[in-house]
Amino acid sequence: MIINHPLLGPRDASEFTYLGDASLIDRPDWQDENAAEAYYEYGYLRDNPAGEHQELWYHEAGDRSWLVVTRNTLTHEISKVEMARDVARARGRSK
């Protein structure tokens, strides 16, 4: 596979390490009264779609960027590649 890195252009997938569902960005609030339940869902209940999937890839043999890659799990077509940091900010993460 080839991942079109937003900063570095097309790179071979072998330069990357795969983590999984990009919902890992949405880490729950530790002080929430239902934190235990929320963390359980965060840690263990993931979608496994046959189709478009947002997932985290790490450019380990490159610039060490974490990327959010939108990939079709049926065809491996990659429709979007974003810096994970930008996605995290857009989803309201800060410090």
Next chain:
Amino acid sequence: MTQTNRLDGGQIDRNTSLSFRFDGRNLTAHSGDTLASALLANDVRLIGRSFKYHRPRGLLTAGSEEPNGMVELRTGARKEPNTRATTIEMFDGLEAYSQNRWPSLKFDALAVNDMFSNFLSAGFYYKTFMWPAAFWEKLYEPIIRRAAGLGSLSMEADPDEYDKGFRHCDLLIIGAGPAGLMAALTAGRAGADVILADEDFALGGRLNSETFTVGDHSASDWATQAVAELSSMPNVCLMPRTTVIGAFDHGIYGAVERTGDHLATLPEGKPRQILWRIYTQKALLCAGATERPIAFENNDRPGIMMASALRTYANRFAVTASQRVAIFTNNDDGHRTAADLHAKGVRIAAVVDVREDAPSSYDYEVLKGAQVTNTKGRHGLSFVEVSLPDGSTRTLDCGALGVSGGWNPNVHLTCHQRGRPVWNEALAAFVPGGELPVGMSVAGAANGIMSTYGALQSGAEGAAKALDLTDALPDLPEAEDAPIAQTPFWYVQGCKRAWVDQQNDVTVKDVKLSYQEGFRSVEHLKRYTTLGMATDQGKTSNITGLAIMAEVAGKSIPEVGTTIFRPPYTPVPIATFAGRMKGQEFHPTRLTPSHFWAKERGAVFVEVGNWLRAQWFPQPGETHWRESVDREVRQTRASVGVCDCTTLGKIDVQGTDAAEFLNRIYANGFAKLAVGKTRYGLMLREDGMVMDDGTAARLAEDHFVVTTTTANAVSVYRHMEFVRQCLCPDMDVQLISTTEGWAQYAVAGPNARKLLQKIVDPEFDISNEAFPFMACGNVTVCGGLRARLFRISFSGELAYEIAVPSRYGDALMRRLMAEGEEFDVVPYGTEALGVMRVEKGHAAGSELNGTTTALNLGLGKMVSKKKDSIGSILSEREALVEPDGLRLVGIKPLEAENKITAGGHLMNADGPVDAAHDQGYVTSAVYSPILNSNIGLGLVKNGSERLGEKMRLVSPLTNLTVEVELVSAHFVDPEGERLRA
């Protein structure tokens, strides 16, 4: 007399005579031959014995689809089994041997299997499994394995080199027949970067096998001219002897180039084969088509071949399989073979055509509406029996029979992603269909366009379309453009032992039996009969098997479905996939800066990840590793020892939010850590399990140096970047790995300070008062060299770790040894390090095994509840905080000399020994020369409340039972007085 079957003409070099050996016989050949054509030239028809029944077999084809003609190539360590004689390019001195026969090819004792064929039919393996299991394993399996073997391995390591490479292009053209060559000319002339790959050593495909003309030239001359023009283009890369084996994601193709297989000896340092990864914008599949056989009784005798193969041997290699040839066909293409062979002076016994309206010939007899019903001949074909439409039979005397059942497009690579071939009624064959790999299109016979002109045209058009060329297409030469209609004829009715898959010995009867026994889906048929599962992957047999299944099921072929093809297109040696990554080169070897110093000291090394670390340093006279390790421990605890700990991961953390960041990644707090102090850090995974541990030293308000274990250096850094970028993107914090930047040494023992005072420059006060336990700071050593000093201890002794820039590591180690002489300093390795940390009760890799929590390790209080840190919430899960959960304890045998075994389980002193009564297990075990006893660490249910309890340590696998006592994990200096001294 040699080469009795050699004809005139052909594309071989008659001026070059090559000698080769087959089964020890000396034979001759010409440059341009394959092993197959050379064997036929020398009238060798019998090449091997079949897989199950050990029937005599010869060549079926002239290409890579060959199921039968497999030999062992070369000798000694370079021996390669199951190579197809049809693809082996001849060279002087080639040696090959027939396979699967004993004692000799002509007399094979196991040919007796053929008489018991009723017992070896479809599903034989599955049925045999019904017999008693004990018989199976000891008796049947070994016998069957020996009998039903293919070639044998040399059992020696392959001495040759294999390599890997990467290429890029605008257009990859797969196959250099008429379509491929025309596509390459079109794309090349337009200036595109083109790679043209073909598995053959001679580019041209079928053009080299036919007698018709292309433009004003013979087909092969036209091909030669096209190749010459392409060779002159700097933007075109020609890759003969290169098989494109797979179509992968995003336009990436795998290809194997056989750079050295055709050479008698490889040039020094050159690889035998190269595995290419080709990145393409577009690809055009021009893989041609494969002729399919017709099944009839005893259709597997040596001399019975594909009609197109006979034509290839005659026209390209100037060889006939016999001086008297018959043809069995259902289409006009079979007649071409008869005409070409006749023109070369070969006697045509007759053309047997199943069609009533078959074309006639003035040159030879055509038996219309006739079928071949049987064949005879012991080690090769002698004659065939033909049934005529009037019910009478004829016997034809012939040494070879060319069979043509039509052509199947080579759709294989179109299936490697999501493509599913579709049935074309007019061709009676599968053509590419469904979703092809990204960027791939198909031209020529591979796309069902069977005429030469059609191939040229579709090649040109395919290239133009793939590259969006707007110029007019090049003028196409005139060429044969016969319309093709194939009326299927799969097998002769009434036949029983008619082979469909010759390599796996699957007959028409087996396919029918599979249906009768309920294995009716294509995938079941394949596995039950092993049809198409041999090394040729059923290139000449799958469709026929499918057609027979369709007939007995009363369905159409597309209703029955098709199996799809997976990479690789043809077999690839494992060595080619390995490339240079073998033996010592399997992964990189990392050496620490003082490696060569350690080597001079005679260190024994151990692999830790990619690193080599000194395990111990034997002294003259020491005969057992324990002597060395015991000495290193005693001397360190008595005076001072030095250990290379460079391999620990070191991560530099900087920024105004650095302390807050460490608060997030570590379970314990870091915000209040003073500058100049170091703290042990416990890192959890989000699920609450311990991930890693290490230390974080605060060198400045906004600057920490974090260490990780050697094993987790990479994954911890990755995790920290995840937290930084994905969870707290606005924190002002930067990370960089400095593992390679610093050489680091532990200096431990009561005299550690005295030794370091001789090294550290005098303006730095490292007395206990000025530089107490857990202090850290920047210093200079040896007269101005910048260094970092940490007062941390893994051994439990008064200890420091000192780091200098990597290039000074070797010099520092040598200086420490020289200055330490007066203290009797000792270098110690990872074994002594392990002994001392167990004596001290420090958890390490064996305890941080991915299933343990902080609570398990006795570190539960470190997990802060007052801050947000990774893993703190899920570490509170009910099952993880049960009061009788596992706790870290020390384990001591009642008799000191009794060994503790890591991995052994602990049972109560009385009661049953079984999994239900398991109390825990041993994680680490060493001999302590300080306590003069074997000791260990372990995880025991409610262990911290059970100190003093006697238990049994058992290992049922090794019949071990040792009486032990649970003790505090801190065997040595439990109060920690030494490390604060």
